[in-house]
Amino acid sequence: MQNRKLLLFLMDGVGDRPIPELNNRTPLEAAKTPTMDKMAQMGITGQLHTIGRGVTPGSDTAHLALFGYNPFEVYTGRGPFEAAGTDLPVKPGDIAFRTNMATIKEGKIIDRRAGRISEGTQQIESALQNILIEDVEVIFKVGVDHRAALVLRGPGLTSTVTANDPKIENKEPTPIIATSSEGEKTARVLNQFIRTAADIMEGLEVNKERIEKNKLPANYLLVRGAGKAPHLERFQTKYGLTAECVAGGGLYKGVASICGMRINNEHKGTGGVPTDLPSKISAVMKSLERAQFAFLHVKGTDNMGHDNKPIQKMEFIDEIDIAIEPLLELLPETLICITGDHSTPCILRDHSSDPLPILMVGEGVRSDHVSEFGERPVMKGGLGHLMGLEVLPIMLGLAGQTTKFGS
Ligand code: ZN
Ligand code: ZN
DSSP states (O other), X not given: OTTOOEEEEEETTBBOOOBGGGTTBOHHHHXXXXXXXXXHHHSXXXXXXXXXXXXXXXXXXXXXXXXXXXXXXXXXXXXHHHHHHTTOOOOTTOEEEEEEEEEEEXXXXXXXXXXXXXXXXXXXXHHTOSXXXXXXXXXXXXXXXXXXEEEEESTTOOSOBOOOOOSSSSBOOOOOOBSSGGGHHHHHHHHHHHHHHHHHHHTOHHHHHHXXXXXXXXXXEEEEEEEEOOOOOOHXXXXXXXXXXXXXXXXXXXXXXXXXXXXXXXXOOOSSSSOOHHHHXXXXXXXXXXXXXXXXXXXXXXXXXXXXXXXXXXXXXXXXXXXXXGGGGGTTTSEEEEEOSSBOOTTTTSOBSOOEEEEEESTTOOOOSOOSOSTTGGGGOTTEEEEHHHHHHHHHHHTTOOOOSOX
């Protein structure tokens, strides 16, 4: 039983509701999933509430819970996770923000994404380095396209400040204000930095070129999602397992990295659709050669839910099932768990509190009578109803890696 490895495979937003176009089946129920069905048949299944019954999870909070960290205790905002996902070395206590490079004209935001700028953003990043405001160090890093991350590091900072993103165009940015008296310094420093950054960005060559080519300049920063980077016990210390993460999207890499997992980027996954599923599967199999725990994340299922595209969601699950076939080779030595982080029903175009199907398969698992992986088949499963925080302990227990409570 020693050195059993663990794989947690998560399809973001996979859960759904019955859809008339699919004969009142869900995309997962309607999809052709011989591999997942085989695993359900060999394993044990159930329904998962990642945060709690009746709670609609965000992706970040749901991932924290699945990794065994109580989001009600450690979560203060999405910013630190997004920032960590851009490879910015976030430290506990840092205040991080999700940031957009935007276009401002005559005081109004005319494009929140600066014409979806994709080239020349490194120049903006370089120009905004080594800025110190009062005694606060400002760290700015560009991500994909117009996205960026911003971190404030210094004494006396809190995440209790508002955003300046008006969320719609042709409006002035909203002033950043403190929502508690402790937040006043943070608001003051942030407002000052945004003014300084706007002055610097205005004069950059990349923006002059964009204006010449009739493109919108990236001359303003919109910030939101303030959060204080939590101090989390490292995954390896918490569970005694070395861990790696294979994901495309920055947020998921960010959560995993703040939990102390190594990020395996040796794949061509995109964090959306289209993606390269086979390269992610081979990457995660490599991760499992090195580490005792691996986390694999696929995002497209959530995107299809937000876009209300049930057929495409089903077809993407077909593709996932084909891609994961090699995982069968890891059985039964490896304990594999397949689930999602929340439901994203197409009809709602957003996350919901509906539970998710979950399966665990590997040596010694007491299989139940469920032979199909889907929202309704697993209602009869032997795991019953699980909470997110219970998933890792149950996986460890099944793999024979828990210590005895008592004697
Ligand atoms: Zn999600
Ligand atoms: Zn989502």
